[in-house]
Amino acid sequence: MSSIARLLRAREAGILVMLVLFALVVGLIQPRFLTAETLRIVLLAVPLIMVAAMGQMMVLVARHVDLSIGSILGFSAIAAGMIFRDHPDWPLFIGFGVALLSGALLGLFNGLVVTLFKLPSIIVTLGTLSLYRGLLFILSGSKQIDPNDIPEPLIKMAQTSPIDIPWIVIIAFGVALATHVFLTYSQIGRQIYAIGSNPAAAPLRGIRVMPVTILVFTLSGALAGLAGIIYAARFGYVNPGITGVGFEFTVIAAVVIGGVSINGGVGSVAGTVLGVLFLGAVQVALPILGVSGFWQNAIYGGIILIALVIDRTVRQGGLRGLLARGGA
Amino acid sequence: MSATGPLVSARGISKSFGGVEVLRNVDLDLMPGEVHALLGENGAGKSTFSKILAGVHKPTRGTLSLAGQPVEIPSPIAAQRLGITLIHQEPISFPDLSVAENLVIGQVGARPLGRVRWAALAQEAKRLMALLDVPIDVTKPMRGLSIADQQMVEIARALASDSRLIIMDEPTAALTPKEVETLFKIVRRLREEGRTIVFISHRLEEVRAICDRVSIFRDGDRIETAWTADLSDAEIIRRMIGRPVADYLHRGTSHVGAVALSVRDLTLPGRFEGISFDVRKGEIVGLGGLVGAGRTDVARAIFGVAPASSGTISVDGKPVTINEPSDAIALRIAFVPEDRAIAGIFRSLPVETNITAAVPEKIAPRGIIRRATEKLLASQSVEKLSIRLASVRQPIGELSGGNQQKAILARWLLSDPEILILDEPTRGIDIGVKAEFYDMIGELAASGRAILLISSELPELLALSDRILVMSEGRLTADIPRAEASQEAIMFAAVPRSGRHTVSGAAA
Numbered sequence: 001m002s003s004i005a006r007l008l009r010a011r012e013a014g015i016l017v018m019l020v021l022f023a024l025v026v027g028l029i030q031p032r033f034l035t036a037e038t039l040r041i042v043l044l045a046v047p048l049i050m051v052a053a054m055g056q057m058m059v060l061v062a063r064h065v066d067l068s069i070g071s072i073l074g075f076s077a078i079a080a081g082m083i084f085r086d087h088p089d090w091p092l093f094i095g096f097g098v099a100l101l102s103g104a105l106l107g108l109f110n111g112l113v114v115t116l117f118k119l120p121s122i123i124v125t126l127g128t129l130s131l132y133r134g135l136l137f138i139l140s141g142s143k144q145i146d147p148n149d150i151p152e153p154l155i156k157m158a159q160t161s162p163i164d165i166p167w168i169v170i171i172a173f174g175v176a177l178a179t180h181v182f183l184t185y186s187q188i189g190r191q192i193y194a195i196g197s198n199p200a201a202a203p204l205r206g207i208r209v210m211p212v213t214i215l216v217f218t219l220s221g222a223l224a225g226l227a228g229i230i231y232a233a234r235f236g237y238v239n240p241g242i243t244g245v246g247f248e249f250t251v252i253a254a255v256v257i258g259g260v261s262i263n264g265g266v267g268s269v270a271g272t273v274l275g276v277l278f279l280g281a282v283q284v285a286l287p288i289l290g291v292s293g294f295w296q297n298a299i300y301g302g303i304i305l306i307a308l309v310i311d312r313t314v315r316q317g318g319l320r321g322l323l324a325r326g327g328a
Numbered sequence: 329m330s331a332t333g334p335l336v337s338a339r340g341i342s343k344s345f346g347g348v349e350v351l352r353n354v355d356l357d358l359m360p361g362e363v364h365a366l367l368g369e370n371g372a373g374k375s376t377f378s379k380i381l382a383g384v385h386k387p388t389r390g391t392l393s394l395a396g397q398p399v400e401i402p403s404p405i406a407a408q409r410l411g412i413t414l415i416h417q418e419p420i421s422f423p424d425l426s427v428a429e430n431l432v433i434g435q436v437g438a439r440p441l442g443r444v445r446w447a448a449l450a451q452e453a454k455r456l457m458a459l460l461d462v463p464i465d466v467t468k469p470m471r472g473l474s475i476a477d478q479q480m481v482e483i484a485r486a487l488a489s490d491s492r493l494i495i496m497d498e499p500t501a502a503l504t505p506k507e508v509e510t511l512f513k514i515v516r517r518l519r520e521e522g523r524t525i526v527f528i529s530h531r532l533e534e535v536r537a538i539c540d541r542v543s544i545f546r547d548g549d550r551i552e553t554a555w556t557a558d559l560s561d562a563e564i565i566r567r568m569i570g571r572p573v574a575d576y577l578h579r580g581t582s583h584v585g586a587v588a589l590s591v592r593d594l595t596l597p598g599r600f601e602g603i604s605f606d607v608r609k610g611e612i613v614g615l616g617g618l619v620g621a622g623r624t625d626v627a628r629a630i631f632g633v634a635p636a637s638s639g640t641i642s643v644d645g646k647p648v649t650i651n652e653p654s655d656a657i658a659l660r661i662a663f664v665p666e667d668r669a670i671a672g673i674f675r676s677l678p679v680e681t682n683i684t685a686a687v688p689e690k691i692a693p694r695g696i697i698r699r700a701t702e703k704l705l706a707s708q709s710v711e712k713l714s715i716r717l718a719s720v721r722q723p724i725g726e727l728s729g730g731n732q733q734k735a736i737l738a739r740w741l742l743s744d745p746e747i748l749i750l751d752e753p754t755r756g757i758d759i760g761v762k763a764e765f766y767d768m769i770g771e772l773a774a775s776g777r778a779i780l781l782i783s784s785e786l787p788e789l790l791a792l793s794d795r796i797l798v799m800s801e802g803r804l805t806a807d808i809p810r811a812e813a814s815q816e817a818i819m820f821a822a823v824p825r826s827g828r829h830t831v832s833g834a835a836a
Contacts, residue, residue: 187442194422194433201420204384206405206434265424 014310015259015274019281026285033288043165044158046280047172048234050273052227052251053258054179055107055220057272060255061183062216063196063264064121068110069224070247071132076103076228077238078136081145084154084232092153099229100222106132107221111214121217129248137240145238158233168230173273175223180269192216196264253300254279257307279303333396335360335493335524336381341390343376351376352548354390358493363515363525365535365556368545368568374528375417377545378495381526382414383407408434411492413485415499417528419478423471428453430470431485456484460514474620475502483514494518495526500534501755504618505819512538532561544568584794585609587645588778589661589747591630594639599625600802603639607747607778612769614793615782617822622802623782624666627749630780631656631663643747657686659747662740664733666751666782672736675725679717680706682724682735686743709738713768730761737768748772751782766792786815798822 027034052069059066076099083095110128114121157167183189191212195202202209227247232238258275260267282303286296334357343351351373358364366374379385381392383401392399394410401407407414421430428449453466462480470478479499486494496515500508515525515538527539535542536556543553544567551567559567587606594603600622607613615623629636632650640647643659650656656663665672674682683706684691691702706720713734717727724732733753740748750769754762769792773779783789789796796813798806798821806821 185444187444190425190429190433190444193425194429197422197424198420201422202434204404204414204416204420205422206403206408208405265422 012259012268012271012274015257015271015278015307018307018310019274019278022278022281022285026281026289030288033285038284038288042277042280042284043169044234045283046276047168048227048230049251049254049279050172050276051175051230052220052224052247053254053272053276054175054269055223056248056251057255057258057260057267057269058179058183058192058216059121059220060252060260060262061196061264061267062192062213063199064114064213064216065125065252065262066107066110066217066220066224067122067125067248068106068128068132069220069227069251070244071129071136072103072106072221072224072244073228073231073247074238074240074244075106075132075136075139076100076225077231077243078140078145078228078240080229081149081232081238082140084151085145085149088149088151092151095151095154096226096229099225101225103225103228104218104222107218107224108214110221111217114217115210115213133245140240142240144240145232147236150232150236150238154229154233155236158230168233171226171230175226176269176273183269188212188215193265196266198265250279250300253304256304275307332360334358335395337393337396338377338381339391339393341377341380341387341392343373343380343385344388349388350548351380351387354545354550356543356550356553358524358526360492360524361519361522362540363519363527363538365539365542366526366528366545367535367542367564372545372568373548373550374545375497378414378497378526378528381407381493382412382495384414405434408489408491411490412495413489413491413493414495415479415482415486415497417497417501419475419482421470421473421478421481424469426467426469427457427464427473427481428466430481431456431466431488452488453484456487459487460484461510476504476507476619479503479511480507483511491523493524493526495528497528498530499527500529500531502619504620505823508534532564535564584611585776588643589630589780590642590645591626592640592642594626594629594636594641596625596629596634596636598802599634600629600636600799603799603804605797605804605807607780609746609776609778610773611794612773612779612781612792614789614796615780615799616784616786616789616796616818617799617805619784621799621822623799624751625802626799627663627751627780627782631661631749633663657743660743660745661747661749662686662743662745663749664736664740664751664753666755673724673732676723678721679710679715679724679727679735680720683709683720683738684742686739690742705742709735709742713738714764730757733757733765734761737765741772745777747778747780749780749782752784753781754783754785754788762788786818789813789818790815 023034032038052073056066056069079102080095080099083090083098106128110121110125113119113124113128159166161167161170183192191202191207194205194207195209195212199209228244231243254275255267255272256262256275257278258267258273259271279300282299286299287293291299336356336358338354338356341351341354342349354373354377356377366377368374376385380387381401383404383406386402392401399410401410401412404414422433425433431453432449450466457464457466457480460480460483462477464473464477464480470481473481479502483499499511503511515527518525527535529535539556541553542556542559542564544551544564546568586609588609589607592604595601603626605613615626617623625634628634630641630650632652632655635651641650642648643661648655648659650659653663674685680702684702687705691697691705703720709715710717710720715727715731715734715738717731724735727735737753753769754765757765766788769779769781781789781792790813793813794810796806796808796810796818797804798808798818800822806817808817808821
């Protein structure tokens with residue numbers, strides 16, 4: 001098989017085609033969608049999702065799921081925001097450190113509960129989704145971090161950098177690249193795939209399932225924490241009752257559209273990046289097309305279903321295979 | 329064997345699960361450079377013993393030493409580190425990873441943050457597969473490999489980690505004779521290199537072909553260890569089951585009646601072609617051939633799982649259309665599939681639900697399940713087939729393989745089928761239960777059922793069948809009456825040869 005044929009058959013190809021088709025269709029209806037300005041808006045919209053999606057992807061590949069990332073994002077954003085508010089003289093990186101560390105700790109807790117008590121992660125993280133949200137209300141005293149409490153340099157990171165691409169975009173793609181290298185070229189990365197591919201076999205093959213699983217949840221938490229500080233930079237405020245609510249849905253949607261299997265063992269950074277870009281493009285296209293905000297959730301849901309159907313169809317020998325099965 | 333001491337010395341090994349002792353005081357020495365068979369019925373303790381060597385289970389009591397040094401083997405990783413590899417009965421693999429990755433993942437010495445060198449990995453994998461002389465593309469994912477190929481990958485993995493002790497748990501169960509030959513060649517070479525092989529198999533002829541010594545287990549005790557050549561088959565079997573065995577006697581074929589099932593020119597491109605045969609009431613027709621010859625595909629086509637694209641099926645002389653299994657069930661055809669784990673059982677559901685699954689009209693006459701009826705029917709079946717279980721409410725997945733198989737047979741007997749298709753009904757079942765199965769199959773035929781029996785075990789086919797059909801590469805190549813049937817005749821027809829003219833249609 002030539003490398004081009006292999007490329008075309010890859011799961012990522014389907015998503016890329018969807019993305020291009022979507023852009024062309026929207027562009028036909030509303031030509032101003034196909035401009036550099038739109039690309040800029042899309043790129044600004046995606047870092048938040050992309051960073052957390054890298055963590056979620058690893059969790060899904062290991063045949064788990066992390067529903068608590070929205071609350072972790074909120075918690076980390078509040079924690080970092082309180083540092084900024086209460087200690088305006090402290091350097092910026094302390095805020096970053098607090099967000100990453102608090103996210104990592106909450107993720108670590110998820111991983112410990114899942115592995116120590118052998119509980120299904122969907123239930124555990126559903127519980128911590130609520131638990132962490134509650135904790136962040138207690139921590140913040142239910143008070144919002146106001147725009148004037150967010151340091152100016154942080155806001156600037158969502159707008160510029162020395163090379164004219166906003167820092168948060170650079171960070172997001174940097175995280176994606178690092179994730180790709182980690183998953184493809186490290187022993188642990190391959191073990192994550194192995195665990196998700198056949199969890200029962202992994203310990204028999206000498207893979208230490210528990211620490212690897214805990215690591216995956218910790219990374220997911222840390223990346224959600226990083227997303228928290230990106231949130232503060234981009235929106236300029238943090239609200240305990242708003243920040244990160246429903247975020248897990250968007251992220252899981254992007255990851256699944258990106259071809260990552262809910263059944264574990266399958267998924268790539270390239271696919272996830274495309275999934276995130278696709279969702280970002282939809283986000284930006286809807287207002288340009290004049291679609292009411294009320295429709296947004298319904299359209300997201302529909303897109304996930306379509307993506308799943310297309311993915312399944314492609315993997316089962318194309319549309320012809322699907323029709324043959326249906327008609328039998 | 330060399331003059332040095334044993335590679336492995338087990339002394340007083342005992343193991344209990346939940347208070348039940350499954351291994352009692354086992355002493356065993358394994359010498360360097362020997363192939364050592366562990367024999368025994370299912371549940372005799374041979375698999376538990378191997379798993380203790382491989383670090384999967386920890387012994388309750390007893391000591392192990394390796395090359396004279398006392399050792400503990402607390403985990404599979406520790407076993408690997410000591411140079412012990414267990415090749416599981418059902419090859420375990422990571423279907424989404426490539427063959428090459430499957431060979432090395434979890435391997436000792438790999439640092440967690442170490443780099444995966446893809447090019448070197450592929451090269452090493454190719455070298456190992458070449459050693460085994462199996463043409464497998466190592467860059468392809470494991471998913472989609474045949475069981476035989478997966479087995480070869482497992483063996484390659486043992487070579488990759490340079491193991492001193494390689495334990496093979498029923499490695500030949502899913503292999504064709506040619507693949508078995510390849511495996512034996514490899515085993516002999518490993519023995520010459522001074523490695524120790526533990527070989528678990530139910531097939532005595534294989535044990536004879538390859539094993540220097542045998543150890544026989546029964547009910548958790550090691551009964552005897554001896555040179556293979558010093559024991560006759562009958563002696564081995566007697567020690568395994570603890571009682572003398574009569575040969576399976578073939579029942580008379582006096583009650584063969586009218587044609588019940590008739591297929592003509594059944595074809596599914598790429599799977600089978602021009603298949604024609606009849607099965608009469610009261611007749612057991614054996615269907616032999618190598619794994620992959622298309623026998624299961626024919627059965628699946630008759631049962632409507634994957635219908636043929638052309639050809640006709642008649643039941644009791646009338647042409648019928650079977651597009652899905654429910655059509656076949658309505659015609660009172662039953663199919664006990666080969667791979668019960670995938671196609672046969674509802675693993676997490678209770679035994680009673682599994683047994684009554686094919687007869688909804690009996691347990692739920694008006695669409696509402698009558699618990700009492702369900703329980704009664706299930707309990708009757710359990711008693712009739714002597715299925716061993718704690719309760720009919722127990723999830724079927726907790727039963728042993730043989731008892732699961734009996735429960736599936738019970739399911740189809742409840743539906744009172746006229747035509748019964750059995751696909752490898754006794755695979756992985758121990759000898760005692762097999763004999764019970766043979767009796768049951770004989771009784772079913774005697775009561776006027778038409779039975780199509782697919783089996784890769786030649787003695788089984790010979791013992792039970794009135795006629796034996798043989799398939800090779802998707803075609804029928806022989807229809808052998810009982811009087812002329814022999815292992816040689818079946819194998820002659822089963823082995824593919826280029827340019828041979830098949831006798832398709834000969835069955836009519």
